Amino acid sequence: MSTPIAFLKGHGTENDFVIVPDADNTIELSPAAVAALCDRRAGIGGDGLLHVVRSAAHPDARHLAAEAEWFMDYRNADGSIVEMCGNGVRVFARYLQRAGLVGEGDLAVATRGGVKRVHIAKPATPGGPDGDVTVAMGKAVLPEGDVAVSVADRHWPARNVNMGNPHAVAFVSDLAHAGDLYSPPPFTPATAYPDGVNVEFVVDRAPRHVAMRVHERGVGETRSCGTGACAVAVAAARRDGLDPAETGTPVTYTVDVLGGSLVITERPDGEIEMTGAAVIVAEGEIDPEWLASVTN
Numbered sequence: 180m181s182t183p184i185a186f187l188k189g190h191g192t193e194n195d196f197v198i199v200p201d202a203d204n205t206i207e208l209s210p211a212a213v214a215a216l217c218d219r220r221a222g223i224g225g226d227g228l229l230h231v232v233r234s235a236a237h238p239d240a241r242h243l244a245a246e247a248e249w250f251m252d253y254r255n256a257d258g259s260i261v262e263m264c265g266n267g268v269r270v271f272a273r274y275l276q277r278a279g280l281v282g283e284g285d286l287a288v289a290t291r292g293g294v295k296r297v298h299i300a301k302p303a304t305p306g307g308p309d310g311d312v313t314v315a316m317g318k319a320v321l322p323e324g325d326v327a328v329s330v331a332d333r334h335w336p337a338r339n340v341n342m343g344n345p346h347a348v349a350f351v352s353d354l355a356h357a358g359d360l361y362s363p364p365p366f367t368p369a370t371a372y373p374d375g376v377n378v379e380f381v382v383d384r385a386p387r388h389v390a391m392r393v394h395e396r397g398v399g400e401t402r403s404c405g406t407g408a409c410a411v412a413v414a415a416a417r418r419d420g421l422d423p424a425e426t427g428t429p430v431t432y433t434v435d436v437l438g439g440s441l442v443i444t445e446r447p448d449g450e451i452e453m454t455g456a457a458v459i460v461a462e463g464e465i466d467p468e469w470l471a472s473v474t475n
């Protein structure tokens with residue numbers, strides 16, 4: 180009998196993750212293994228997987244070890260390795276805190292999108308519910324060029340926003356127009372996103388308050404996407420004529436997602452902060468024989 184593999188399950192505004200603690204990077208997580216673990220019927224289920232590794236023990240993060248002890252080796256539910264996951268970083272920080280590996284307050288997390296600074300707030304009342312987790316997401320890049328997305332016979336212009344990973348943000352009159360989002364919404368020009376894209380559909384709720392649905396690359400429709408919410412806040416601000424770099428004043432948007440709300444602030448230096456809930460809901464053991472059987 181081989182040794183069971185510990186896992187936890189967590190979510191950030193219902194963007195949910197299988198968490199696999201593996202400080203010394205000894206667990207082989209092939210794309211097939213990740214996809215099996217994230218399968219909602221035959222596996223544990225999740226939009227993605229957070230492999231928790233010491234930066235010094237992972238070839239993709241060794242160069243960041245002096246700045247951040249822990250590396251978020253993030254995988255999409257289909258097993259693909261991508262640059263960044265905003266909700267994932269917040270849930271990753273909650274796991275580290277819960278495991279006693281860090282305390283409340285500030286910490287740094289290494290990701291493939293660079294080192295992210297995270298703040299774990301204290302509970303509002305001693306012993307009360309966990310405080311929110313804030314992550315400094317870096318700056319948005321808004322590449323030039325027209326992009327459009329479509330669902331069935333509806334087409335919308337989209338804002339191209341890169342948050343370390345690619346997003347196409349379309350403002351629509353009704354979130355239902357995004358349809359069932361079972362498959363990735365087609366985009367034009369076909370060359371715009373050679374590695375695929377996350378697509379956000381957005382409606383206004385009130386001044387500086389929007390709501391979105393998202394189709395995530397490598398996943399499908401999810402109930403929240405942190406990088407997507409940041410991309411949406413920046414696209415909405417520019418659409419509304421607001422650019423903190425020009426006015427010197429931070430701009431804050433509330434972005435409602437299907438699983439809750441995220442608060443996004445863009446600062447005059449371009450840095451974007453995202454705040455919201457991050458929750459660990461369960462922990463258990465993966466049967467290594469099952470994992471071996473689905474991996475081979």
Ligand SMILES: N[C@@H](CCC[C@H](N)C(=O)O)C(=O)O
Pocket residue numbers: 194226227255261262263264265266267344345377395396397398403404405406407
């Ligand atoms: N849910 C994430 C984004 C995860 C990565 C994305 N699917 C991609 O392929 O870029 C978030 O909270 O940012």
